[in-house]
Amino acid sequence: MIIEKDNLKYAEWWNRVITDSELLELRYNIKGMFVWRPYGFALMKNLNNEWDSLFAKNRIKETYFPLLVPVEYAEKNKSWWNSFKEQAFYALGYLENEKKVFLRPTGEPAMYPMFKLWIRSHRDLPLRIYETVSSFRSETKSTKALVRDVEIGPWYEIHTCHATKEEAEKEIQLGIKMNEHLYNVLAIYPLKVRKPVADCFPGSVGAVEFYTLMNDSVVENGSCNNLGQTYAKAFNIQFVNDRQKKDYVWQTCTGNGERFLSAVIANHADEKGLVIPPLLASIRASLVLIKLKKKEMNEKIDMGLNEDEFELVETDTIAELGEARYSNERKGIPVRIEIGPKELAEKKAHLLWRTGKKELVAISKIKDNLKKGLDAMQVELLEKTRKELEKRIKPCKNYDEAKKAEIALIGWCGSEKCSGWIKSKTEKEIIGMTLEAKIMPCIECKKKGEAIYVSKSY
Numbered sequence: 001m002i003i004e005k006d007n008l009k010y011a012e013w014w015n016r017v018i019t020d021s022e023l024l025e026l027r028y029n030i031k032g033m034f035v036w037r038p039y040g041f042a043l044m045k046n047l048n049n050e051w052d053s054l055f056a057k058n059r060i061k062e063t064y065f066p067l068l069v070p071v072e073y074a075e076k077n078k079s080w081w082n083s084f085k086e087q088a089f090y091a092l093g094y095l096e097n098e099k100k101v102f103l104r105p106t107g108e109p110a111m112y113p114m115f116k117l118w119i120r121s122h123r124d125l126p127l128r129i130y131e132t133v134s135s136f137r138s139e140t141k142s143t144k145a146l147v148r149d150v151e152i153g154p155w156y157e158i159h160t161c162h163a164t165k166e167e168a169e170k171e172i173q174l175g176i177k178m179n180e181h182l183y184n185v186l187a188i189y190p191l192k193v194r195k196p197v198a199d200c201f202p203g204s205v206g207a208v209e210f211y212t213l214m215n216d217s218v219v220e221n222g223s224c225n226n227l228g229q230t231y232a233k234a235f236n237i238q239f240v241n242d243r244q245k246k247d248y249v250w251q252t253c254t255g256n257g258e259r260f261l262s263a264v265i266a267n268h269a270d271e272k273g274l275v276i277p278p279l280l281a282s283i284r285a286s287l288v289l290i291k292l293k294k295k296e297m298n299e300k301i302d303m304g305l306n307e308d309e310f311e312l313v314e315t316d317t318i319a320e321l322g323e324a325r326y327s328n329e330r331k332g333i334p335v336r337i338e339i340g341p342k343e344l345a346e347k348k349a350h351l352l353w354r355t356g357k358k359e360l361v362a363i364s365k366i367k368d369n370l371k372k373g374l375d376a377m378q379v380e381l382l383e384k385t386r387k388e389l390e391k392r393i394k395p396c397k398n399y400d401e402a403k404k405a406e407i408a409l410i411g412w413c414g415s416e417k418c419s420g421w422i423k424s425k426t427e428k429e430i431i432g433m434t435l436e437a438k439i440m441p442c443i444e445c446k447k448k449g450e451a452i453y454v455s456k457s458y
Contacts, residue, residue, distance in 0.1 A: 002330065005271055010215045011144075017265055018145055020330045021274045032143035032150030039331060040261075042282035044154060047260060048132060050185055051156055054178055055130055060158060063129045065110040071100040074109040077234040081109075083202040087137040103136040107157045108203075108253070112235040115161060119249060121240050127161040127249075128171075132257070146262040147219060147458055155257020161232075161249040163241060168226060168250035172208065175224035175254040179210055182256075187277035187381035188212060188263050189389055190221065191407070193432025193453055196419075201253075203230040209432055210256075212263035213389060216406055217456035218431060219266075221259055227251040267385050274332025275354050277381050278374040285310040285370060286333050288324050290340035297344070303337075304367035329354065334377055337366065355380060393453070402426045402443065402454060411440030411449040418444040428454040 002016045003009055018024050023040030036044065052062070068091055074081045088102040104110055111129075119127060134153030143149060158175065162168045176192070183190050191211040200207045205228035211218040232238070232248035241247050268275040278284055284305055289297075293314055303310055311333075315321040328336045338350040349366055351359040355377055361369045394405035402408035403426050412418060412430065419430060421444045434451045442449035 002271055002273055005269075013271075014265065015145065017269050017273055017330075021332065023261070023274070024145055026145055030150065032139050032148070034145055034149070039282070043276065043280060044258065044261065046280055046282055047182070047185070048154060048156075048257075051178075051182060052132075054181055055156075055158070058174060058178065060128045060130050060160075062131065064131050064133070065104075065107060065114070067103055067133075068101045069104050069110045071102060073113050074102070076113075077108070077203055077231055079202045079230075080106075084137070087139070089136050089138060104133070105135050105137045106255075107131065107133070107135075107159060108231060111159055112231055112237060115159075115249075116235050116237045119161060119237055119239050122163050122242050125161060125163045125239060125249065126167060126171075128158070129160075130156050130158040132156045144458070146258050146265070147214075149258070153257060155255055155259075157255040158253060160252045161237065162251070163239065163247075163249070165228075165250050168228075168252050171252045172224050172226055175252065176208055179222050179224065179254070179256070182260065183210070183263075184382065185277070185279045186260060186264055187279070187378050187385065188267050189382060189386035190263075191218065191389055191393075191431075191453065192435055194435060194437075195223070195432050196430065198416075199430070199432075201225045203227055203234075205230065208435070211431060211455075211457075212267065213385070213392065214262070214266040214458060217458055218407065219259070219262065219458040221263055222254070222256040224254045225252060227253060267388070268381060269332070273330030275381070276332035276334060278334045278378050281309075281332075281334055283309065283311050283331070283333050284374060285335045285337060286313060286324070286328050287311070287337045287339070288313045288315060288321070288328075290315055290321055290338060292339065292341065292344065297339075301339075301349075301363060302367045303370055305370070334374060335370065339363070353377060396443070399425045399443065402428070407453055407455045409434075409440075409451055409453060410443040412452045413442035413445055413447045413449040415442075415445070418442055422454065426454050427456075429457045430454050431457055 002020055003013045005013050019026055022037045025035035025037055028035050084105045087105055091101045132154050134151050136151055139148055139150055160171050193209050195207040195209045204225045206226040208224045209220055210222040212221045229248040229250055231251055237249050238246050239249060285303060287310060313324045315324050332354055334354050336352045343349055347363050348360055349363050351361055351369060392406040393409055395409045396402040396405055402410050431453050438451035440449055440451040
């Protein structure tokens with residue numbers, strides 16, 4: 001057992017899961033930075049490969065922009081710069097004509113001056129690109145591995161430019177679908193909300209935010225941002241339209257990366273360690289031979305997996321077997337297959353699933369049982385998170401109910417004054433409106449309003 005997963009010990013449990021599973025090394029001597037260990041990086045690489053494939057299918061082209069950004073680029077959009085300049089890391093050793101530069105916190109100030117150079121005509125649109133990078137922010141709040149880090153990454157940023165508002169809005173819908181696909185890989189059912197404009201990414205005119213559960217709170221975990229023409233006007237990104245008139249492009253952006261893994265830990269891990277969904281797993285099965293050697297196996301075992309998708313462990317002692325089992329559990333490997341002399345004589349094997357299910361199957365049927373079991377586990381984990389999210393959302397009629405609920409569904413008229421009272425009286429944050437724009441009277445002033453979610457938020 002690692003440690004009980006309760007509110008008082010959650011931070012300790014979090015770090016133990018990460019370190020005992022060999023996801024990350026947290027003892028790197030800079031606050032908010034860590035080392036990816038091979039097992040953790042293999043999981044991250046699997047997810048990275050998944051989004052590379054997904055974006056390629058949707059004809060979004062990969063690129064790479066420099067890590068260093070001139071301050072003069074950032075200053076072109078005051079709202080963006082005012083939000084990030086206090087978190088910027090300046091490169092003191094780089095003084096080309098005394099030009100101040102900093103490490104990118106996000107990609108906009110590096111990319112958009114180039115977009116201005118590349119886009120001239122409507123024939124240059126749409127422009128749809130992404131990069132997978134690390135970004136850097138000086139965190140003033142307490143850091144938390146994979147949730148709030150100084151070096152954020154690897155993570156992807158998609159940036160697009162369009163000729164019309166309608167095309168940009170269509171791109172937002174695609175971004176939502178791609179996020180949903182990645183969450184299916186993670187076997188997580190997220191909460192999707194429309195963000196109030198005041199809480200959107202700096203310069204956005206609207207956004208759909210994905211939230212995932214974490215302990216008794218929620219965490220922002222991927223947003224699809226409609227930038228309108230705000231950045232285009234700031235960076236002067238114009239094109240000649242099909243009527244031979246100049247116009248500003250319409251832009252969108254979205255991004256996520258390592259924080260996806262925080263959702264896997266928060267939603268699937270338990271007191272034993274990680275639980276990795278089969279579609280994400282770098283090792284999908286572990287074959288543990290008990291007092292047997294591979295060369296002694298006279299029964300062919302076909303698991304239907306590539307060699308790099310399973311590991312073979314030979315154990316000769318009780319201690320070695322115990323360590324193999326413990327290692328499998330803390331790393332969250334979906335299934336462990338155990339075969340000893342008795343099982344071999346009977347031509348059978350034990351399948352022990354990380355979700356707790358146990359099976360005794362014929363060795364000749366391992367391949368079929370693995371395929372069915374891995375598919376079933378993926379669905380089971382996804383369904384579990386859907387039920388957990390639905391259980392936590394409570395429609396509330398008054399502040400007493402809203403204060404007790406982990407995620408309260410209440411009405412809000414949209415006014416700043418009522419927003420302040422709602423936050424104060426519930427001791428929670430307004431995280432967003434329902435996607436379907438459900439009508440609901442404001443919990444504060446009782447006027448006509450819209451349904452919103454309020455919750456504690458990281």
